[in-house]
Amino acid sequence: DAKTTQPNSMESNEEEPVHLPCNHSTISGTDYIHWYRQLPSQGPEYVIHGLTSNVNNRMASLAIAEDRKSSTLILHRATLRDAAVYYCIRERGNKLVFGAGTILRVKS
Amino acid sequence: GAVVSQHPSRVICKSGTSVKIECRSLDFQATTMFWYRQFPKQSLMLMATSNEGSKATYEQGVEKDKFLINHASLTLSTLTVTSAHPEDSSFYICSAAQGFGGELFFGEGSRLTVL
Numbered sequence: 257d258a259k260t261t262q263p264n265s266m267e268s269n270e271e272e273p274v275h276l277p278c279n280h281s282t283i284s285g286t287d288y289i290h291w292y293r294q295l296p297s298q299g300p301e302y303v304i305h306g307l308t309s310n311v312n313n314r315m316a317s318l319a320i321a322e323d324r325k326s327s328t329l330i331l332h333r334a335t336l337r338d339a340a341v342y343y344c345i346r347e348r349g350n351k352l353v354f355g356a357g358t359i360l361r362v363k364s
Numbered sequence: 365g366a367v368v369s370q371h372p373s374r375v376i377c378k379s380g381t382s383v384k385i386e387c388r389s390l391d392f393q394a395t396t397m398f399w400y401r402q403f404p405k406q407s408l409m410l411m412a413t414s415n416e417g418s419k420a421t422y423e424q425g426v427e428k429d430k431f432l433i434n435h436a437s438l439t440l441s442t443l444t445v446t447s448a449h450p451e452d453s454s455f456y457i458c459s460a461a462q463g464f465g466g467e468l469f470f471g472e473g474s475r476l477t478v479l
Contacts, residue, residue: 290468292470297455297473297475298472298473299368299370299457299459299470299471299472299473300408300457300459300470301470302467302468302469302470305466305467343407343408347468349464350396350398350461350464350468351398351410351413352398352410352459352468353410354400354407354408354409354410355407356407357407
């Protein structure tokens with residue numbers, strides 16, 4: 257099964273870091289790990305992706321376990337605008353198969 | 365940055381009619397585009413892979429005669445929902461990439477309501 261496993265929902269306080277976990281125990285060596293987020297009635301928005309090494313960009317950091325069976329998306333300082341559904345996805349040949357995602361709620 | 369645009373963003377049609385949704389990559393060429401559908405409070409479900417100049421590849425359980433996909437150019441893929449019924453009402457989203465292993469760009473989505 258190409259889908260990943262994520263918690264259904266998480267809650268964070270504004271201005272605090274958020275760690276969103278993801279399990280992908282059956283990932284193959286050439287599958288990339290992508291994270292996207294989606295607001296209601298909008299298309300998904302790219303957050304970050306990686307293969308083996310940890311990755312950083314202006315939006316977030318991605319920590320990938322050494323065995324690649326899990327990863328964690330890190331939002332360093334959550335804002336109200338970060339409230340969304342976050343999808344952790346295995347990508348193979350540009351093909352993304354979405355799982356259920358994690359609903360992130362951010363409290364002010 | 366790269367942008368993928370869909371049109372129309374909303375469409376309402378009568379049962380039995382056909383509806384066409386366009387997906388355009390605005391500033392890059394995409395040999396492959398993907399079509400998804402999303403029901404309320406559910407995740408995106410991949411419907412098919414649209415290949416420029418060749419037939420689309422459909423996911424299991426998706427009726428190819430119901431959802432016609434045409435990828436006539438490197439910047440345009442179209443999804444036609446034929447003989448639409450109320451159960452086809454959904455949010456349809458496309459995506460495209462410039463290469464492999466990079467960011468995929470999603471359209472804004474098209475909400476279809478079949479009366």
